[in-house]
Amino acid sequence: MASSQKTGINRLTFSGLLISLGIIFGDIGTSPLYVFKAIFNKNIIDADLVIGSISCVFWTLTLQTTIKYVLITLNADNKGEGGILSLYSLVKRRAKWLIIPAIIGASTLLADGMITPAITISSAVEGLAIHDPDFPVIPLVIIIITLLFLIQRFGTSIVGRVFGPLMLLWFSTIGLLGFCYIHHAPEVFKALNPYYAIQTIIHYPNALFIIGAIFLCTTGAEALYSDMGHCGKSNIRISWIFVKLALILNYFGQGAWLIGHEGQQIGTTNPFYAIMPDWFVLYGILIATIAAIIASQAMISGSFTLISEAVRLNIWPKVSIRYPSDQKGQLYVPSINLLLYIGCMLIIFVFRESDNMEAAYGLAINLTFISTTILMCFFLLRKHVKTLWVVVFALVYFSLETAFLAGNAVKISHGGWLTLLLAASIFGTMYTWYIARKIKNNYVRFVDIKPYYPIISELSKDKSVPTFASQLVYLTSANNKEEIEAKIMYSIINKKPKRADVYWLVHVDVMDVPHAKDYHVTSLIPGKLIRIDFKLGFREEQKISLLFRKVVEEMVKNGEIDITSQYDTLKKHQIPGDFNFVVLEKVFTKTSDLSWGKRIVMEYYRILKHFSLSEEKGFGLDSSFVTLERVPLNIPNTQHIELHRI
Structure with a gap:
């Protein structure tokens, strides 16, 4: 029975491709809203930097998303399911310490779930300021996010059916917009040469800041793996060809606009909206907002699934898990819904604008990527892949992701501290629950x-x-x-x-x-x-x-x-x-016979039990x-x- 279900999921179908667009690619698909805006937020537009940045984006999407996740990591399916905890379940018998990267990956992924709705919806709605600079963006963003979290209790199966067609419209739109603008500066195609990416990283004086901003283009890559069970690896791989093409065309189109404004500062202008015809901007804002909501919904649903796995693997306190609809995999976790909502509101009130959120975004998910790389190395060894290839995989991706981490570390003082604090709080809860259970089991006779x-x-x-x-x-x-x-x-x-x-x-x-x-x-x-x-x-x-x-x-x-x-x-x-x-x-009747470290764990555990x-x-x-x-x-x-x- 399980085998036939898995085969059905992995079968390549048009509906499977459409579902992939609606569920899998929301986060990475909305990245054109803020990537170039983050890169050139404080910089004078320079043609060489534009070409170098586009080259960095292209090769990041190729190396990080296409090769690491789409071609390699999707093979690490646990009976058709993916995600960092599914991967951990496959390799946990090889080393006890692997629980650490698993918990780090899970906690940073949840922290990312708090900032994704805030930055994507804010970036989309801020387009309204093009026509009216005094438009109350923050109140509208708060209303949209509040409604999004409120509807979770009723299930999203009905909304989910239209996600695919809407995201098809989104990717078709951004791809077409970018394609129509490229002719203004066809030299952007030079960015396909990795030479320009390497030159920018080596010679640009503010390279770390650029690297941290470039990383935003691939922040949704983990979702490709986490949601594999909903549509299957074949559908994800084929639909990614279309998604990547649409993303690259849009980035190239934005690059052409930036080259056309060399020597200027973009200020409050978002290159994403700047390449739109004036008559289309309002429609573009509407489509972008819908795409941002879909991306946020996918992140919220993924967080619910992650916590349900964590509860059963005994790394999260037992919490109420509800099933609001008959749709397979449809979950609603009230406590996590509230936690994510509070986190979103905190980020909005602290940063207020997407420009400021960009400074904090990416740092947490970067740690998820590194955790996945660690677990993948053990998975490849488990699958008897030649040690040489595992070493090559480790060297390439640890180097790449460590470089991104260095770039994202620059963001700590600019707001990254908040996402790290949120991730650390979640990590503390997971690790305490896991260790406390181990301590208690030592006393069971x-x-x-x-x-x-x-x-x-x-x-x-x-x-x-x-x-x-x-x-x-x-x-x-x-x-x-x-x-x-x-x-x-x-x-x-x-x-x-x-x-x-x-x-x-x-x-x-x-x-x-x-x-x-x-x-x-x-x-x-x-x-x-x-x-x-x-x-x-x-x-x-x-x-x-x-x-x-x-x-x-x-x-x-x-x-x-x-x-x-x-x-x-x-x-x-x-x-x-x-x-x-x-x-x-x-x-425990007394904790005085425990070491001070275990005593702290058990005291925190008592609080969590409440x-x-x-x-x-x-x-x-x-x-x-x-x-x-x-x-x-x-x-x-x-x-x-x-x-x-x-």
Whole structure:
């Protein structure tokens, strides 16, 4: 089933190409709105610099987007899915430290999701100032972004159907506009020669600033990989040919306009709108605003998917994840929607104009690119690519992306500090959640379950112990089927003896693949103690209550288990017994025996726990059938206490 779905997704179709335009290329497709404006914002227009900048843009799109992402990285598909966490799932067994670049990449990608709507929509709407310099741009940008985030709760499947045709219109328009203006300065075609790019980088006195601005042309490249599961690599690769052509034509057209205004400063003029005929500017602004909204929507949807993966991979607190429509992959994460909105508003109020936002943009996503390169090197080794080629790949892209990082580092004092601060906050949350879980697991003690078989069998029949539930279910983290947490046995036998007709142990194993829904049943004590192991993909919804019910229904149907209540009256009428889930919440009673570093982690973890879902909600359990027991992980001992009996 999964294989056929994957084949269907990767099939080259017209609808697949159209969907790719609507979902994949929004961010990179709106870059002509601000790239040259960022390069020449403070510079006098110089023909050599224009040619060199266009050459830098062309070869950045070729090396970074076409070769690294479209041709190489798209091969790193995890059962048809892409994205930095999908890539991490493929290589994480090769080295434990790979979690660091994975978290850096994910956190910087989320930080980028905060600034993308602000800069793209601001750049588009600012075109209205051409006709009216006093036009209230910021209030309109705030209204558009607010509405965009408000509609997320209702799902965007209906809007999504028109994204493709609208982006087809966008790319056709910008390509045609650029093509029609190139004849004003045909010498822009010299930019196809990489010599001019190299000369600009080596000899231009403000080269680092230029490099940082050039990087903006490829900031959406990561989305090509992240959203691969929606349309397949074949559709992305073919549609990229059209997208790249449209982008290059537009950049060349803007370059022709800049050469025609050599010796001047562009001031508030945006070359993107300057190449439009006067009668078309208002239509151009409208199309650009729609494209900017689509780009922002794609970034928001991608952030929701990223967080849902992070939750299941245990690098983000358990948060509410909703499915507002029947469309496959359609998610809505209320807490992330609010976080992104607050981040967008913060960026707008701090920077106010897209000119200032450009100074902060690109720094965070640059770190995502470097993280992807690290993980890709391990993926290529895993695929037994010759070491020489892996070394060449690493040298080329670490050199390129380090150079871009140096250029973007110039932006730190100009506003890049804010995006770094946002990314660092997200990284701190992810890393704390991951490490705290590791610390807690070190204190979980497992015991051999076999010695408890006779006790459980006798307890189930012991009429002197009141029935706790007909079917008693525990969630266990024990990977070994012959082991069980000591705390679970303590809960059943010692804390308050719990008699049940059948005891169930449920274990959830998150697989390294995105989509899997498998389970295995082990009858430890026939008819008395049963273990169910769920093997779920990291993109699957963990509704354990429903999944467990489905398994039990199948077992009853197959005659493997009898869940009829043992109460005489209910048994007489063949009424099923009740089910009760017992969730053990593991807590630290003291942190004084931890190192100071781990103590800080656990204190931050306690704060995060207040904002995360409870254990039962996190596993999709119905709270009316759940008993929550708090169990200490480290019980203080009495050996150092001195008492005197009198």
